[in-house]
Amino acid sequence: MKNILIVGAGFSGAVIARELAEQGHRLTVIDQREHVAGNCHSARDAETDVMVHVYGPHIFHTDHERVWEYINRHGEMIPFVNRVKAVSKGRVYSLPINLHTINQFFGKTLAPDEARAFLESQADLSIESPQTFEEQALRFVGKSLYEAFFEGYTRKQWGVSPSELPASILKRLPVRFNYDDNYYSHRYQGMPRDGYTRIVESILDHPGIEVRLQTRYEPAMRQAADHVFWTGPLDAWFGFDLGRLGYRTLDFETVRCDGDLQGTAVINYCDSDVPYTRISEHKYFSPWEKHEKSIAYREYSRLCGEDDIPYYPIRLVKDKALLQQYVDRAREEKGVTFVGRLATYRYLDMDVTIKEALDVSDAVKPALEAGARLDPFYVNPLG
Structure with a gap:
């Protein structure tokens, strides 16, 4: 049995924690936020009772049967089709x-x-x-x-x-020569009846897992752990000492109203003179619920600052060069494995995040049994 520390209570950390706990290891999962599920966190809005995607829309879609079966073990997934609209020059169109x-x-x-x-x-x-x-x-x-x-x-x-x-x-972004306006083409598409946070809480609900929220990672924590799984930003592990990798972050302007605001879940605003990129009306992400009031987010994108939440890795030339330096250093590290979108500096959909966490778990279980050294990466961040 190993004492393993996992930094980050999003899907990556939660899935690995559960898989290794079921193998008999003792897991401690820490997260600096006051909730689990990372950017997938969902919660009821007190004023409208709508289930809100707190950090922006998350629609689950996948072709991976194992991933679909896994998430359904921890929550009820309701079929959902994302039909995005776009406003351009004062007219409304369907996307893709x-x-x-x-x-x-x-x-x-x-x-x-x-x-x-x-x-x-x-x-x-x-x-x-x-x-x-x-x-x-x-x-x-x-x-x-x-x-x-x-x-x-x-x-x-x-x-x-x-x-x-x-x-x-x-x-x-596909172009279709039929009238199919389903934004995704994956076999399985759905929304969790009770939100994503409930699903992650279920994944973490195991006697071998201790969850500590509002807890920042300190380097001294490594001494009490046989191994660390790091799901935070790759550059943060090294204290950003070579500089910061570039991200875009999002700001949300909340709009509440009686009735409906826009009549659908997501509308993109394509014109440059409109400052926001899209509006998401959250009650349309749970169409099986009925609400007299509504809450929506106007979404604004900007460069991520030091105190902002990183969303989308930019990965332009200078970022890739800096990434190479951090990856080279990370590959020399011992006692830590880097997993997930932030630690590998890639944009990952939820299903890919879960699949990679399962794949990492599959790889490290026999290594832990054999007492072998775990790799710093099981996915190439430079790929």
Whole structure:
């Protein structure tokens, strides 16, 4: 039996803690916040009784059957389809771009093959190998759709020109030549009936796990642990002594009203002259509930400061260079394993976070049994 310290009570830390506790190890999980579940934390709003995604919308979607079965063991998942709308130049459209979006935007009634050919005629075919976000959009959807839905929104979200961002960001946004407006294409999609925090609390509910909230990590804690799993920012482990990795953070402006505010869960605001990126109306994330009042967030993106919550890793050239230095140092560390989105400096959806935590657990269980040294990384942060 090992005494293991896990820093961070989000999905990464909770899943690893539960897996190792079931193997007979003693786990201590600490988190500096007053709640578990990290940025997935959800709670009832006292004024409206709506279940609020406190740190912004989280919709669960996955193709990983093991992950879907795992999360359903710890909470009831209700089917949910995320149907995002977008406002551009005073008109409302469906996202991702689909046949309805194309026909509405261009004032046409194209069939699927006609729409495919039409969009090809709009595309900049001179861009053979897109390297930037802007080139990727111009190559595959053309200038008009790029300017309407991507250019302004992207500038607000990332704080830089789309010409400075890698093409890989846009590869996650599909174009559909049918009327499917489901934002995701994964087999399993849902929302937890009682919120994500209840699920993480269930995962952590084991006699071999002690949870300490409002507790900051101190280096001296390593002495009482046989091993540490670190889910905080990679650069924070080293006291930011080489500098800080770049993140975007979010500010939320709360709006409450009687009845409905916007009639759907999420509306993106694509125009540059609108300062917020989107509005999320939280009662629409729980459509099985009925509420007379509503609460919504206007979401603003900006560069993350020292005291802000890091959301999206920027991963531009200078950040990747700094990341390389921290990864090189981390690989020389003993007695610590870096896991999760912050510790590997990657954007991860919830299902990928859970899958990687399960994979890490699978890898370390036999190593712990054998008394072998655990690796600093089980996922390559530079990949």
